[in-house]
Amino acid sequence: MNPLTLGVLYGVVTLLVMFSGMPIAFALGTVATGFMYFLMPAASLDTITQNVYEEMASITLLSIPLFILKGAAIGKSAAGRDLYSAIHAWLHKVPGGLGIANVFACAMFAAMAGSSPATCSAIGSAGIPEMRRRGYSPGFAAGIIAAGGTLGILLPPSITMILYAVAAEQSLGRLFLAGIGPGLLMVLLFSGYAVYRARAEYTQAYRAYQQTGTHSAYLEQEHFTLAQKMEMLPRVLPFVILLIGVMVALYGGYATPSETAGLGALLAMALIALVYRVWRPSEIAPFVTSTIKESTMLLLIIGMSLLYSYVMSYLHISQSAAQWVVDLHLDKWMLLCVILLMVVVFGFFLPPVSIILMMCPIILPPLRAAGFDLVWFGIVMTIVMEMGLIHPPVGLNIFVIKNIAPDIPLKEIVWGVLPFLLLMLLAVVLLSLFPQIATAFPDMIMGGQ
Numbered sequence: 001m002n003p004l005t006l007g008v009l010y011g012v013v014t015l016l017v018m019f020s021g022m023p024i025a026f027a028l029g030t031v032a033t034g035f036m037y038f039l040m041p042a043a044s045l046d047t048i049t050q051n052v053y054e055e056m057a058s059i060t061l062l063s064i065p066l067f068i069l070k071g072a073a074i075g076k077s078a079a080g081r082d083l084y085s086a087i088h089a090w091l092h093k094v095p096g097g098l099g100i101a102n103v104f105a106c107a108m109f110a111a112m113a114g115s116s117p118a119t120c121s122a123i124g125s126a127g128i129p130e131m132r133r134r135g136y137s138p139g140f141a142a143g144i145i146a147a148g149g150t151l152g153i154l155l156p157p158s159i160t161m162i163l164y165a166v167a168a169e170q171s172l173g174r175l176f177l178a179g180i181g182p183g184l185l186m187v188l189l190f191s192g193y194a195v196y197r198a199r200a201e202y203t204q205a206y207r208a209y210q211q212t213g214t215h216s217a218y219l220e221q222e223h224f225t226l227a228q229k230m231e232m233l234p235r236v237l238p239f240v241i242l243l244i245g246v247m248v249a250l251y252g253g254y255a256t257p258s259e260t261a262g263l264g265a266l267l268a269m270a271l272i273a274l275v276y277r278v279w280r281p282s283e284i285a286p287f288v289t290s291t292i293k294e295s296t297m298l299l300l301i302i303g304m305s306l307l308y309s310y311v312m313s314y315l316h317i318s319q320s321a322a323q324w325v326v327d328l329h330l331d332k333w334m335l336l337c338v339i340l341l342m343v344v345v346f347g348f349f350l351p352p353v354s355i356i357l358m359m360c361p362i363i364l365p366p367l368r369a370a371g372f373d374l375v376w377f378g379i380v381m382t383i384v385m386e387m388g389l390i391h392p393p394v395g396l397n398i399f400v401i402k403n404i405a406p407d408i409p410l411k412e413i414v415w416g417v418l419p420f421l422l423l424m425l426l427a428v429v430l431l432s433l434f435p436q437i438a439t440a441f442p443d444m445i446m447g448g449q
């Protein structure tokens with residue numbers, strides 16, 4: 001059978017199995033095993049366990065459960081709430097300051113957790129009720145948290161970038177550094193929109209009050225004394241120090257990513273024990289249980305995705321698809337647009353983990369041949385996958401928000417995230433025009449490639 005025809009069949013069967021409701025990991029494993037049975041030598045079935053084990057026996061992947069433990073320790077304790085409250089207290093006088101506080105809180109928590117759903121859940125559970133209590137429209141409040149949560153896969157330590165580093169055979173340290181500039185750009189874009197939208201909603205509320213006497217919480221002024229602001233700092237500073245310490249250890253060359261993940265997890269557990277007196281086994285159990293569940297799910301998806309990619313490679317599906325893209329003789333930037341469009345479409349149905357491990361064997365060879373920096377592309381691809389996290393019909397963060405704020409209609413959540421999708425698209429355009437936003441920092445710290 002023609003490899004391209006075989007590839008189409010492979011993709012169609014995969015979608016049918018996924019739409020049947022089977023979990024992603026089992027769906028990928030089932031399709032891969034089925035094609036191995038019918039189209040590969042019988043002896044290949046005996047190597048399934050060995051292939052999965054060898055692909056997962058990477059020291060880089062060891063950092064995933066450790067980063068998840070660090071995020072769970074902070075997110076499931078009162079640390080996330082205190083972090084948010086302190087930022088809000090210091091920014092409350094800025095127009096839209098509460099929205100900006102949520103964006104900043106999402107960014108800081110994302111840099112400690114490395115997970116978008118965890119960031120949405122931890123910050124949104126406190127942030128959405130607070131914003132709505134102060135007059136923010138439900139869709140606007142939901143959009144800020146859903147979009148802010150996507151920073152979890154862009155700002156280091158990003159689990160998604162760990163997987164991309166493995167799949168693309170790129171330096172993880174360089175990828176982490178490359179994510180800082182675009183991450184700050186996204187924070188600025190989201191914060192700027194929060195100021196604009198908050199001012200518009202405030203003006204609307206003020207006019208309604210003048211015309212009809214309808215009172216809005218927007219019109220209430222909240223005040224924090226300097227003493228109150230200073231009182232909040234001691235509970236937040238340890239986690240800021242943790243974040244800075246982990247970054248220094250990683251980028252200063254004092255520890256590998258896996259060692260840094262272990263150090264971060266241990267320090268986070270120590271800090272919540274010291275600051276929040278969380279040290280009893282019954283109090284620590286939720287962190288460990290959550291880590292085991294999420295790590296098992298992710299690693300199972302990774303293992304099955306790698307088996308799926310192995311079958312694609314053996315049957316020459318990925319090589320033929322890459323050659324087909326090259327034979328189109330597209331302009332360099334048109335090639336990038338086509339590939340990113342493919343990523344967006346896959347993002348409607350698949351999580352970033354599966355997209356990276358399934359698509360990298362196909363899309364990276366043409367991009368490398370076209371002269372693109374694969375570290376830069378990893379950042380652009382991450383932002384596009386972030387768009388998938390808040391893009392209907394299957395945006396994961398949308399459903400996380402719906403879970404923590406069930407009274408907000410799904411329609412309002414979707415309309416609330418659309419402006420942030422446009423801001424992400426703007427970020428991709430800016431990165432294409434000015435790639436130094438991503439590449440300057442790693443080149444300065446680690447030297448040019």
